[in-house]
Amino acid sequence: MSGDVWFAILPDGEPGVAAAQLLRPWATETIDHHSGRPWLLGSWPDGQVTVGAAGARRVAVIGRCPVTADELSARAGRLRDAEDMERIAHGLTGSFHLLVSVDGTVRARGSVSGVRRLFHTRVAGATVAADRADRLAALTGASPDERVLAAHLLTSPLPYPLDDHCVWQGVRAVPSYDCLLIDADGWASTRRWWTPPEPQRAWQDGVPAVRAALTAAVDARTAGEDTLSADLTGGLDSTSLCFLATRERLLATREQFPAAREQEQSRPAGPKLVTLRWQSLDPDNDDATWAARATAHLPDIEHITPATGQWPLWYSDLTALTGDAVLTDEPGPWVRDGARMAELCRLMTGRGSRLHLMGGGGDELFSSFPPHLHDYVRRHPLSAWSRIRTQRASQHWPLGQLLRQLADRRTFGQWLTAWAQGLTTPQPPSPALVRGAPSTAWGVDLRMPPWASRDATEAVRELIEEAADSAEPLAPQRGQHTALTCVRTGGRGLRLLDQVMSRQGLGLAAPFLDDQVIEAALAIRVAERSTPGRYKPVLAEAVRGIVPDDVLRRNTKGEYSADFHAGLRGNRAGLLELFDGSLLARAGLIDDAAVRASLLGVHPTPEALRSLSSSLGSEIWLRARSAPTCPPSAARTESAARTESTPSTAITEGAP
Structure with a gap:
């Protein structure tokens, strides 16, 4: 299936019926509450939605999860009320939205990382929720929120605590760790459903849990697939996923393990795997060496490595991205890779793949970011000094700079206030370039791009200062907070990429960003996720064997x-063209002449390059959005010809 993939959630009452009438012109699929009133409307491919029922109780899983309708019906039978949702969902694996409808109450939530998100607004006197904010905006006629759009110039996806702001006026995002409850009268509230684990496990105790969770996450993608595709860059993250996805085929062909082979004969050998690695222009990049070493152990896969001239440069074919075929519900930096994503879709769908695995989330979960040193030196001062000495020796950190970083005692709110005040101060050079000490603060002190208008900068400053009054860190420790922040950024980025790719028939999946994998990895002590002299030791041990x-x-x-x-050199003309008559400039958010001056410089400044993809993503998003969104949806399925009153997904009835 290609085209829009989306769903909306309606309350089990008369207000929901009225709202449903406004949504129907876009929808090709319908699932009802037990009452017969519409519960879910939208457009989705076969297998995307699984529903179980027990009497008047309904449970729905939307996304990638190897659960059957019969199994969900059994879980629905154990559902006492909407508050029971997480208890009866225990053990479900994959990446999905989870919903229940019971006794007139709807409860719904997305995923921890933000790969699965929910938004809501008021429509015809009722709260309506959806997985895409733009569908709700089209329904209500909402315009972009220019304050939030200005924040996307800072970076995109937005960092915490700005990341729960919706770019559409009047549409609200459900915070990632909250669920949404809607009563029969159409009124909504949110409630916390997930709390990050305390990082207390030693790595050797946490490794088995990571192995089990990651294996289950990959299995949730291989289930039911004849052909699966994946990145195989040579990095540990993507390589691990490829071996996990093919482990049953490997077992079935290893003659030195006849018992294992006999056991596998009664089970499918798993899907065929097609992998891709693109050639870097940097001769010192050793990805090719390690990818070749991995593929030598994977004789049963098809490995594709396009020649340099056959693989698009970054920033290629940008004007092709302003049509309505690549709409995302918020801006994102993915546009830099638009031509590459299109080529990836062509190569993989041409070989039969409908789902592509990516290693996103591996760095976030299995690396220790510099802020962990701030926590470590306070909890374990003696051993911390040994670690600091080792890392200083290998990375040449100046001791004075590092000690000043470690002495910082600002609260999260104080750091946010300082960040807001420094939005236009010169960005310090990257520590990697000048051999400086890394920041151990609560986050990255991002700067507005040099072409941002004064109004845009003030709007972003207001957003950050408002957050400073009430926002709490995601975890008490800076290292754990940083990991969670990066997980959320990665999840939101993948979500936008999947919106683009799914329209072209190839879904994206990042098993590292599944809830169970995140929980298992983040329960391990932050300092032990990466140790001097070892690269991602937790992940390496989890996939050993x-x-x-x-x-x-x-x-x-x-x-x-x-x-x-x-890519910048080869596509400079296209970049200049996009900022000629810029919609961001018309909105008063940027100075388009300043953008062009930065691009035409012989040596664009690092500050300009750092901000380019986010600004470009916002410009292309606005241009694509200038075309009206009209029903019906572009998405069509084989079952679309069924009448609206016929449920599009079978509901298996269980015991009441």
Whole structure:
């Protein structure tokens, strides 16, 4: 299926019926409450929605989860009320939205990382929720919120605590760790459903839980697939996923394990795997060496490595992204990769894949970010000094700078206030370039781009200062807070990419960003997720025995700045064209002449390059949005010809 994939959630009352009439012109699928009133409307492919029922109780899973309708019906039978949702969902794996309808109350939530999100607004006197904010905006005629759009110039996706702001006026995002409750009269409230784990496990105790969770996450993607595709860059994250996805095929062909082979004969050998790695222009990038080592252990896969001239540069074919075929519900920096994503879709769907695995989330979960040192030095001062000495020696951190960072005692709110006040101060050079000490603050002190207008900067400053009054850190420890922040950023980025790719017939999945994997990884002590001299030790141990030892020895990471600069040089004319008559400039958010001056400079400043993709994403998003969104939806399924009164997804009735 190609086209829009979306769903809306309606209350089990007369206000919901009225709202449903406004949604029906876009919808091709309908699922009802037990009362017969519409519960879910939208457009989705076969297998995307699974519903179980027991008497008047309904449970729905929307997304990637290997649960059957019969199994959901059994869970629905244990549902006492809407508050019971998380208890009866225990053990479900994958990435999905979870919903229940019971006794006139609807409860719904997305995922921890934000790969699955929910939004809500008032329509015809009722709260209506949806997984896409733009569907609600089209329904209500909402315009973009220019304050939030200005924040997307800062970076995109937005960082915490700005990331729960919706870019559409009057449409509200459900916070990632909250669920939404809607009563029969159409009134809504939110409630916390997830709390980050305390990072108390030693890594050797946490490794088995990570292995089990990651294996289940990959299995949730291989289930029911004949062909699956994946990145195989040579990095540990994507390589681990490839070996997990093919482990049953490997077991079935290993003659040295006849018992294992006999056991596998009674089970499917798993899907065929097609992998891709693109060639970096940097001759020092060693991804190719490690990818070749991995593929040597995977004889049963098809590995694709496009020649350099056959793989688009970053920023290619940008004007193709302003049509309505690539709409996302909020701006994102993915536009830099638009031509590459289109080529990836062509290559993989042409070989039969409908789902593509990516290693996103691996860095966020299995690396220790510099802020963990701020926590470590306070909890374990003696051992912390040994670690700091080792890392200083390998990375040449100046001791004075590092000690000043570690002495910082600002609260999260104080740091936000300082960030707001410094939005236009010069960005300090990257520590990697000047061999400076890394920041151990609560977050990155991002700066507005040099072409941002004064009004845009003031709008963003107001948003941050408002957040400083009430926002709490995601965890008490800076290291854990930073990991959670990065997970949310990665999840929101993947969500936008999936919106683009799914329209072209290839869904995206990042198993590392599944709830169960996040919980297992973040329960391990922050300092033990990465230790000096070892690269991602938790992940390496979790996949040991599945990924060969000689592949696990890698302790480097590919670097792609050469590809970035080549893309910039090769597509400068297209970039200039996009900012000629800029819609961001018309909205008073940027000075388009300043953008062009930055792009035409012989050596664009690092500050300009750092901000380019976010500004470009916002400009293209506005241009694509200038075309009206009219029903019916572009999405069509084989079952679309069914009448609106016929449920599009079978509901299996269980015991009441």
